[in-house]
Amino acid sequence: MAETSDIYEKVMDVARRRGFVWPSSEIYGSVAGFIDYGPLGAMMKRNIENLWRSFYVFQEGYYEIECPTVGVEAIFVASGHVKEFADKMVQCPHCGEYLRADHIADDNGIANAGTLSAEALQAALHELPCPVCEEPLGEAGVFAFNLMFETTIGPGSQRKGYLRPETAQGIFTDFSRLLRFYRDKLPFGAVQIGKSYRNEISPRQGMIRLREFSQAEAEIFVHPDEKDHPAFYRYADYTVPLLTIERQLEDQEPAGFTMRAAVDEGVIVNEYVAYYIALTHQILTAIGVDPARLRFRQHLPDERAHYAADCWDAEVHSGRFGWVEIVGIADRTDYDLRSHAGHSGNSMTVFIPYDEPKLVKRRRIVADMGVLGPRFRGKAKAIADALAASNPGEDGARITVDGEEIFIPADLYQIREEEEEVRGEEVMPHVIEPSYGIDRMIYVALEHSYDEDEVDGEIRRVLRLPAAVAPVQVAVFPLMNRDSLDEIAQAITGRLTRCRVLAQYDDSGAIGRRYRRQDEIGTPYAITVDYDTLEDNTVTIRDRDSTKQIRVPIERLPQILPALISGAATFPELKV
Numbered sequence: 001m002a003e004t005s006d007i008y009e010k011v012m013d014v015a016r017r018r019g020f021v022w023p024s025s026e027i028y029g030s031v032a033g034f035i036d037y038g039p040l041g042a043m044m045k046r047n048i049e050n051l052w053r054s055f056y057v058f059q060e061g062y063y064e065i066e067c068p069t070v071g072v073e074a075i076f077v078a079s080g081h082v083k084e085f086a087d088k089m090v091q092c093p094h095c096g097e098y099l100r101a102d103h104i105a106d107d108n109g110i111a112n113a114g115t116l117s118a119e120a121l122q123a124a125l126h127e128l129p130c131p132v133c134e135e136p137l138g139e140a141g142v143f144a145f146n147l148m149f150e151t152t153i154g155p156g157s158q159r160k161g162y163l164r165p166e167t168a169q170g171i172f173t174d175f176s177r178l179l180r181f182y183r184d185k186l187p188f189g190a191v192q193i194g195k196s197y198r199n200e201i202s203p204r205q206g207m208i209r210l211r212e213f214s215q216a217e218a219e220i221f222v223h224p225d226e227k228d229h230p231a232f233y234r235y236a237d238y239t240v241p242l243l244t245i246e247r248q249l250e251d252q253e254p255a256g257f258t259m260r261a262a263v264d265e266g267v268i269v270n271e272y273v274a275y276y277i278a279l280t281h282q283i284l285t286a287i288g289v290d291p292a293r294l295r296f297r298q299h300l301p302d303e304r305a306h307y308a309a310d311c312w313d314a315e316v317h318s319g320r321f322g323w324v325e326i327v328g329i330a331d332r333t334d335y336d337l338r339s340h341a342g343h344s345g346n347s348m349t350v351f352i353p354y355d356e357p358k359l360v361k362r363r364r365i366v367a368d369m370g371v372l373g374p375r376f377r378g379k380a381k382a383i384a385d386a387l388a389a390s391n392p393g394e395d396g397a398r399i400t401v402d403g404e405e406i407f408i409p410a411d412l413y414q415i416r417e418e419e420e421e422v423r424g425e426e427v428m429p430h431v432i433e434p435s436y437g438i439d440r441m442i443y444v445a446l447e448h449s450y451d452e453d454e455v456d457g458e459i460r461r462v463l464r465l466p467a468a469v470a471p472v473q474v475a476v477f478p479l480m481n482r483d484s485l486d487e488i489a490q491a492i493t494g495r496l497t498r499c500r501v502l503a504q505y506d507d508s509g510a511i512g513r514r515y516r517r518q519d520e521i522g523t524p525y526a527i528t529v530d531y532d533t534l535e536d537n538t539v540t541i542r543d544r545d546s547t548k549q550i551r552v553p554i555e556r557l558p559q560i561l562p563a564l565i566s567g568a569a570t571f572p573e574l575k576v
Helices: 009-019 037-060 074-078 102-107 120-125 168-173 175-181 245-249 259-264 269-288 336-345 367-386 438-449 485-498 511-522 531-536 554-566
Strands: 021-023 035-037 068-070 086-091 097-098 144-146 149-155 159-162 188-197 211-224 237-241 254-260 294-298 310-318 322-331 350-367 395-399 406-410 411-425 430-437 450-457 458-463 474-478 503-504 525-529 536-541 549-553
Touching: 009 021, 009 438, 009 450, 009 458, 035 037, 037 188, 037 211, 037 269, 037 438, 037 549, 068 074, 068 149, 074 159, 074 168, 074 336, 086 102, 086 120, 097 102, 102 120, 120 144, 120 159, 168 175, 168 188, 168 211, 168 336, 175 188, 175 211, 188 237, 211 269, 211 438, 237 245, 237 259, 237 269, 245 294, 259 269, 269 294, 269 310, 269 322, 269 430, 294 322, 322 438, 336 430, 350 367, 367 395, 367 406, 395 438, 438 450, 458 511, 474 485, 474 511, 485 503, 485 525, 485 531, 485 554, 511 525, 525 554, 531 536, 536 554, 549 554
Parallel strands: 237 294, 474 503, 474 525
Antiparallel strands: 021 035, 068 159, 086 097, 086 144, 149 159, 188 211, 211 430, 237 254, 294 310, 310 322, 322 430, 350 411, 395 406, 450 458, 525 536, 536 549
């Protein structure tokens, strides 16, 4: 196994050399927080996104939408990002570097630095060294820095906009249209995969902290009183390592819970949150995350958003970065819809019909417009509306219109008791949100799959990526580039490609070197066309992880390879 002390350098060396990830705009001097995905990285990224879709779109049935990455200011005023989406920053008085204050505190052993106030952080940083120049930070002031990229829409800076800091807001603003699309019934959900932007203060963690990054988010709208997932049976017995609030406070390790037990014991707030914790565990292990280095940490009370009923982070352990948040899963209650409804004036509710209509007694206050009209003129209608919503006393009602308090005597209105048939009620849904960081998923998959072993006296570097996310799924080699071996190999490559297998033809260099090259990029299987092929029409299939080989007829390849890649068959199960 590879040593973890320098795993980051080894992984990134392979990533850069083999075309997974490169520094962005390198010829002009790279800027921290931006990366380019090379040919293999872009393919791996698409594979991980498609694996995510196989769960959320195909299994869960949530349709995907796509919204602009630029939004008008009103969206982010309503969401709270304009006012509150900020990190605490400090500028070193010696070298002038801008730094994230809570990260400096964290690196120096100050617990829960992210929850400290600016004043408390200032006191904590006073004697600490600047991580750049190592001089004491002293009286350097801690202040808030909004992380959104601001822009203008149209000429003349007429309308302010922002690059979206998350993909979720487009789903919320489309709520009414999505509701109609799903035929006005709860629960329903929508997903979105796309770019988001955060102007990070000092990103120094490679793919873990980017200024432009890809998110995959699902927003699931549920009845506030009905949070039992209809398909909970699917994950009820699924066991996940949970680092609960209590275990964090007592400095304990995570404990394994089935999702049924976690909900029944009140560890997880409801079945919806538990369901998506289990589903997330399944996705992360499917992309190659080591289950032994995966946990779900519950947000502590002082870090959880005030409106959230419960929130968990899927954290993966990295040899370089420690525990890294990869996915956030939250019950956000009705915060998002209520905020957008209040700012936009649009209804964000769902009409829920009763099984049987109900007769409800209502009190209605009816103004005497014949008197109010002449007396109050232009204000008469506003006064009548305010009166209808008031709670009058015995002698009259006190109302406020345009900031003015007005007393309306009891003889200027009537109170009527009426019975009304009610067929249902308007309900504002709650939102369950699983939010995935695609770039972080890619990095931890690369790190956890990286391995080294010795073959024929040489160190073999290998990415043990699952076949579903490997950028190349099978390599096809002619033993020699002559005697029709190359023509047969090219024909096999074309046939596999038509079967939707990501096949790569390679005839460059010695066969051993070609194996090593494919091992290093994570290709799970390699097919070799040799001189026996000319005699019996068979080829060898080599397994990346065991390096074992088996001969199979060429005509069976279109059945064997898709089965191996999908997991329907395993290499040891193959028969000659």
